[in-house]
Amino acid sequence: MKKLITFVICVALVLTLSVPALAKCDNTVYYLSNLFALSYNGAESNYGGACREANIPDNISLIIGGEASHETDLNRGCGNDSNYIRLIRGNSFDASEAIRDLVVLYLPVGEAAPETIERNDICYNVVGGYSIVHDYFIYNKAIWENVFGFNERHDGTCEYEVYLYYTKDTRAGEPITDLKFYFDYENRNQPNLIPTTDGEPANFNHGYGGRVTYLQILREQVDTGSVFAGSTSIAVVCAGVVVILAAGAFVIVKSKKKKQSV
Numbered sequence: 330m331k332k333l334i335t336f337v338i339c340v341a342l343v344l345t346l347s348v349p350a351l352a353k354c355d356n357t358v359y360y361l362s363n364l365f366a367l368s369y370n371g372a373e374s375n376y377g378g379a380c381r382e383a384n385i386p387d388n389i390s391l392i393i394g395g396e397a398s399h400e401t402d403l404n405r406g407c408g409n410d411s412n413y414i415r416l417i418r419g420n421s422f423d424a425s426e427a428i429r430d431l432v433v434l435y436l437p438v439g440e441a442a443p444e445t446i447e448r449n450d451i452c453y454n455v456v457g458g459y460s461i462v463h464d465y466f467i468y469n470k471a472i473w474e475n476v477f478g479f480n481e482r483h484d485g486t487c488e489y490e491v492y493l494y495y496t497k498d499t500r501a502g503e504p505i506t507d508l509k510f511y512f513d514y515e516n517r518n519q520p521n522l523i524p525t526t527d528g529e530p531a532n533f534n535h536g537y538g539g540r541v542t543y544l545q546i547l548r549e550q551v552d553t554g555s556v557f558a559g560s561t562s563i564a565v566v567c568a569g570v571v572v573i574l575a576a577g578a579f580v581i582v583k584s585k586k587k588k589q590s591v
Contacts, residue, residue: 363419366458427504489536
């Protein structure tokens with residue numbers, strides 16, 4: 330009997346200590362820790378197939394801006410409606426792994442882009458990406474490019490190429506949590522748009538004539554909802570179990586004392 334009571338008390342104690350930790354999950358945030366581009370042809374729905382062909386893990390195959398649609402296409406309005414360019418993100422709960430800043434470099438077509446640039450004495454690395462090559466809507470090859478040009482897939486001629494750079498240097502600012510799409514020139518005054526190296530809002534279709542596309546940097550904390558969905562309910566359940574176990578232990582003790590008194 331003593332062993333049973335001891336066991337019940339130990340379980341109750343462990344669950345009691347677990348409740349605050351589980352409840353704390355609701356306030357956990359994720360940061361933008363990885364970023365690369367994905368270019369593919371066909372229908373928007375081919376995004377999943379493109380990810381599988383490129384062997385992109387499920388935990389980082391998250392599209393910047395939400396679902397695969399025209400609203401998350403960096404090739405929007407460029408005359409090739411069957412080619413899509415997405416930005417794919419990776420998440421981390423560790424702020425030390427977060428991307429801190431982003432900047433865009435415009436270069437004349439034909440001029441090689443460097444893999445790193447320096448801005449305000451901080452080193453920035455170029456964003457790479459996958460180009461999915463296929464025939465008759467059957468994917469057959471994923472090509473990784475260390476330096477991804479956002480205008481290379483456009484039909485016709487481009488005056489400039491667009492390259493995206495990132496840094497995780499803590500001097501560059503607070504951790505980035507997400508990016509938000511803005512279209513059309515009228516939105517160029519939105520705050521915290523990714524800038525060019527000259528400090529102007531960066532248009533990802535610059536030099537081609539496609540739809541003006543900006544990306545806004547967000548640094549506020551993001552609710553991880555889907556990642557820790559139900560953590561509050563788990564904590565409530567654990568609390569209920571604690572109460573039941575504690576009550577059970579109390580009844581057992583009282584019952585034993587009553588028998589001894591008899």
